[in-house]
Amino acid sequence: MKPAAVADVRLTTYNKRVYEPSDDSFALVDALLTHDWHIKRPRLCVEVGCGSGYVICSAARLLEQHGIRAHCIASDISSAALQATQETLVAHSVACVDLVQGDLLSPFLPGFEHKVDLLIFNPPYVPTPDEELSRTDIARAWAGGNRGRVIIDRFLPQVKDILSPEGFLYMVTVMDNNPAEILQLLAEDGIEGKVVLERAADEEALRILCCWRI
């Protein structure tokens, strides 16, 4: 079998206002590559914080290669990121993705309650002083506050509300975020999960989580 074609970095838009696809993005896409798409065929996919669009574009291409027709929605708080994602999608001739400008999952609740089969999140996970969180430049793409958990912890309580009964969450973390504790918090909401990919990158110990409803 030929290797699956994900998004091409050369066709991906990024700039000084939009985070460049990096080790964390590649690890997340590699984790998606290991997913068994045919157990439950996702029909509705949401990526929160789409940035350059590299990940949602890769997901859309994977779905297509597996013969799965799905509707995808990508959101970001940054209009520059959404414009970049739009350009990345056009460059890859991907048309099944709608874009929404919003803050984390707030635009999707209650409307998407228990409807999302595949939820993808590459959060701002880098530990920073909490003051960094109020910046509105590209720092917003990575600044995660104390332990890199401030944005992640706003996101986690909504996962149980948005995942469909067959839904999966794929999410980037690093060891600084304490992924074991994140999995514990999700378990308290009836969401089971595990680390599906470990990778050492520049000064980061990446841990990609895959979670599902029990």
Add this chain to the structure above:
Amino acid sequence: MKLLTHNMLSCHIKGVKNGYPFKIDPVKIEEMDADYDPDFLRHIYPRLEWPALREAAQVMGEPNLPEEVTESMLQNDEEFLRHFHHALLELILEEGALVCPETGRRFPVHKGVPNLLLHEDEV
């Protein structure tokens, strides 16, 4: 933005109780060909609010969706499925606004992207 996305969005301003569905105020509508896949339509149908889709489709220029949908229509009514497909996936709200049915708050749609960010006093 396709009407499939519209069908699942609601106004999330704090305190709003009847923020669904958004009214559509279209300025520019585009039509895009999408691959016709009745199997997808059958799978996505149970997650849709049909009256909201029907009303949105009328505003967007597809007046042929019926009030009621039956299982046999979903299985083998080709004409119905074609209209359903067109409304759900081929009509794009490119410019305009989504309007909260309770407060009248307008969320602008620009280049096909709705801006659903809230103001500080709405969170």
